[in-house]
Amino acid sequence: MQQLNVQQYLDGRPLSGKQWLVFVLGVLIILADGLDSGAIGFIAPSLLQDWGIDKPALKPVLSGSLVGMAIGALVAGPLADRFGRKWVVIASTVLFGLFTVISGFATNTTELAIYRFITGLGLGAAMPNIATLVAEYMPAHRRATMVNLMFCAFPLGITLGGLLAAKIIPAAGWEHMLMYCGVFPLVLAAVLLFALPESIQFLLTRGRQASAQKIVSSIDSSIDFSKTELVLPELKGNNNAGVALIISKPYFLSTAMLWLCCFMSLLVFYLLTSWMPVLLKQAGFTTEQYSLIAAIFPFGGVFGTAVIGWAMDKFQANKALMVVYFISAILMVITGWFASDIILFGVIIFLAGAGLVGAQSSLPALTALFYPVQGRAAGVSWMHGIGRMGAIFGAFFEAQIFAWNLSLSQVFMFLGVPVLISALALWVKSRDTSVVNQEPVVSNELQKN
Incomplete structure (x- = not known):
């Protein structure tokens, strides 16, 4: 059976519809990440007024999210290298979407700090792993450009949050602002379940030739990849992972x-x-x-x-x-x-x-x-x-x-x-x-x- 170096193959051809789909889904995840990351800043003035608290009382809420992001990133990377990028991305998107919604039901700063910490776990896990997945679908000569374009969605998500806050908070309150921000990633996660492919490179490291061949065939249907052994660049002198x-x-x-x-x-x-x-x-x-x-x-x-x-x-x-x-x-x-x-x-x-x-x-x-x-x-x-x-x-x-x-x-x-x-x-x-x-x-x- 003939062999094909997957990375060389992706590097030598134009972007396919499948690769553009992965990129667009990555943009939507980063957009949702920015939307939910920035939401707490937009609702802060309303929290101070509704709960009758001062600014220092919000520090645990703000820092809780950051701590959660750090832990989420540290834990999710090794999980993605072991179980796959796709499922870690989907699970983390569900996590930060669900707990953004739940945050809307908080009645005090302690509850909100706990909810935002768990939200941070999802936010911290989603961003680096979708970056990894998108990078692995892009040709080397366009990889940095495409990954960076995807990350432009983060500040745009924060900006979108500001526009939503200006409309939602005066009319319905900060609780509904969080609920709206959380529903979007939950809907997106359902789409990801069916539309987001697993990393080809990850599948090959797990010996899943048939699954990898199926994805590569969806990139280029003119070639019969079932008769081709897909391989990765060899890592010389280091057997760690x-x-x-x-x-x-x-x-x-x-x-x-x-x-x-x-x-x-x-x-x-x-x-x-x-x-x-x-x-x-x-x-x-x-x-x-x-x-x-x-x-x-x-x-x-x-x-x-x-x-x-x-x-x-x-x-x-x-x-x-x-x-x-x-x-x-x-x-x-x-x-x-x-x-x-x-x-x-x-x-x-x-x-x-x-x-x-x-x-x-x-x-x-x-x-x-x-x-x-x-x-x-x-x-x-x-x-x-x-x-x-x-x-x-x-x-x-x-x-x-x-x-x-x-x-x-x-x-x-x-x-x-x-x-x-x-x-x-x-x-x-x-x-x-x-x-x-x-x-x-x-x-x-x-x-x-």
């Missing part, structure tokens, strides 16, 4: 640098997205001004994510992302210098968001490109999980920044340091030569029916 692979000696240094990069990047991202309005208000900006500027920062990430994905495919992915982080660090340092000119300040904030948010959204694509299929889901998920710890640290670290009474310029200069560390981490990764190369299996030319 999952977490054991990503922390094994050849991969350890680069793995640690990806974790450090994501940790520092998310620290700054969550601190700014959560507390930028407060910082700008203290600096003398009006409500209209700081609301607009705070929205510009993540919106810049939509454009940055798309452009960076293209650059990663056109140039060396790690170096392209490293350069973006270096530029973002510079933009962070100089941002506060232009606070007196609202237009110029908004432009710099947009560019900083394009760089930092775009780079952060590009890390899953970089990680998926770096690890072989045997540890890809664990690699992407653990990078996300460790990074979420940076987000948790940033949420608590903001109190210390306010205690220092720093000026706006000093705050942005201070935040430039973690971004610079992210860039340096990718520089160290680029110098690591210990990773074992994957040798492709030579395949015979396929005969058409």
Whole structure:
């Protein structure tokens, strides 16, 4: 029986309808993730008013979701490498959709914190695993572009949440806002059950030739794949899988640098997205001004994510992302210098968001490109999980920044340091030569029916 290297085959042909379907489903999952992740921020003012509580009382609710995301990512990656990407994605989508709905029935902050923690488990598990699945269906020369385009749906989901909140909360209350946000992923999960295929690469690692051949046949029906043995690139010198692979000696240094990069990047991202309005208000900006500027920062990430994905495919992915982080660090340092000119300040904030948010959204694509299929889901998920710890640290670290009474310029200069560390981490990764190369299996030319 002749052999076909699946990755070489996908790399050498245009995208099929099946691959576009996987991409669109991935976009919808990330959109739902952004919608449900941002929902708690939109209902917070109503919670303070309805429950008669102050802002510190909401901290367990906000941090509970972040902790859940970190744990969900750490647990789900190894599960996806063992049981499959599809079922982990579906289960996590059901989990965060169901508990977003249940959150609408909370009567106090303790209940809501527990519900949001469980919601976070699903949110944290869904994002890295759908990124892994979509990456495995894309050709190598378009992988970063397509994965990054998919991640553009996350800030769009947050934006959609804002539009829904403006309509639903005044008319029906915050409870209905959560219920509407939760129903969408539940409906989507039902669609995924029938429409989302399993990873071809995962099926082959489990020896499920017939299932893999069926999916490849749906990509190209002109070839009889039942007479072809589908194979993967061989991983020379390393028999580990999952977490054991990503922390094994050849991969350890680069793995640690990806974790450090994501940790520092998310620290700054969550601190700014959560507390930028407060910082700008203290600096003398009006409500209209700081609301607009705070929205510009993540919106810049939509454009940055798309452009960076293209650059990663056109140039060396790690170096392209490293350069973006270096530029973002510079933009962070100089941002506060232009606070007196609202237009110029908004432009710099947009560019900083394009760089930092775009780079952060590009890390899953970089990680998926770096690890072989045997540890890809664990690699992407653990990078996300460790990074979420940076987000948790940033949420608590903001109190210390306010205690220092720093000026706006000093705050942005201070935040430039973690971004610079992210860039340096990718520089160290680029110098690591210990990773074992994957040798492709030579395949015979396929005969058409």
